[in-house]
Amino acid sequence: MVEALHDGLCVRDLACTRGGRRVFDGLSFDVAPGSVVQVRGANGSGKSSLLRLLCGLLPPAAGELQWRRLRVGARGAGLAAEIAYMGHAGGMSGDLTVLENLRFSLQVAGSASADAGCREVLQRLQLAGREDEPLRHLSQGQQRRLSLARVLLSGRALWLLDEPCAGLDAEGEASFDTCLAEHVHRGGMAVVTTHRDIGRDGPCAHTLDMNGLGHAGDRDPDHRP
Numbered sequence: 001m002v003e004a005l006h007d008g009l010c011v012r013d014l015a016c017t018r019g020g021r022r023v024f025d026g027l028s029f030d031v032a033p034g035s036v037v038q039v040r041g042a043n044g045s046g047k048s049s050l051l052r053l054l055c056g057l058l059p060p061a062a063g064e065l066q067w068r069r070l071r072v073g074a075r076g077a078g079l080a081a082e083i084a085y086m087g088h089a090g091g092m093s094g095d096l097t098v099l100e101n102l103r104f105s106l107q108v109a110g111s112a113s114a115d116a117g118c119r120e121v122l123q124r125l126q127l128a129g130r131e132d133e134p135l136r137h138l139s140q141g142q143q144r145r146l147s148l149a150r151v152l153l154s155g156r157a158l159w160l161l162d163e164p165c166a167g168l169d170a171e172g173e174a175s176f177d178t179c180l181a182e183h184v185h186r187g188g189m190a191v192v193t194t195h196r197d198i199g200r201d202g203p204c205a206h207t208l209d210m211n212g213l214g215h216a217g218d219r220d221p222d223h224r225p
């Protein structure tokens with residue numbers, strides 16, 4: 001692979017197979033420090049699969065990733081510790097309180113933050129006053145805000161966000177835009193799958209269009225069941 005010209009993420013000729021079908025191939029793009037890539041495309045075009053590949057949750061069928069000019073190993077080795085991933089499933093416990101969920105996930109990620117920091121982020125995301133309530137008492141949109149709080153508190157350089165604005169109201173979208181803009185301003189990076197144009201109201205974002213990269217229905221010739 002050509003040597004990267006920056007200290008961010010380089011994706012080259014990436015291919016993805018799921019269930020024996022080739023979802024996309026030949027995918028190349030860059031996420032330089034201080035930039036956002038918004039991933040757009042039809043349902044099933046492979047947006048979530050791409051994020052799972054970048055996280056190391058799925059092995060690529062072909063291609064290569066470089067992070068800070070070094071090749072990323074199997075299961076995201078060399079990159080995983082710098083990622084904050086927000087998937088469709090919240091990955092939180094409905095029985096733990098809002099604050100307990102934050103404490104627990106930060107501890108697991110090795111980025112423990114003082115309660116004061118957690119409370120401050122909850123305040124920013126309009127969740128102040130809900131700290132001691134069990135997560136299951138929160139609405140879908142509020143739970144999405146809490147997932148975003150985890151990302152903010154992680155302090156990780158690369159945010160991989162799968163439909164972060166799904167279920168958010170206008171105020172939640174505006175908070176998200178501000179948080180993302182601040183992250184990018186600090187030199188952070190983000191890859192965001194979205195059906196909403198982030199660049200319209202949020203930070204400037206490069207668009208990666210997944211439509212046309214796929215082979216819907218094609219059997220992967222290299223796949224062995």
Ligand SMILES: Nc1ncnc2c1ncn2[C@@H]1O[C@H](COP(=O)(O)OP(=O)(O)OP(=O)(O)O)[C@@H](O)[C@H]1O
Binds near residue numbers: 019
């Ligand atoms: N666990 C799985 N096993 C087999 N095939 C899968 C699996 N998950 C996803 N797929 C297939 O991979 C393709 C891409 O799915 P993916 O979820 O990445 O698309 P997407 O662009 O994120 O879609 P959406 O906009 O609906 O969220 C789809 O054809 C889907 O059926």
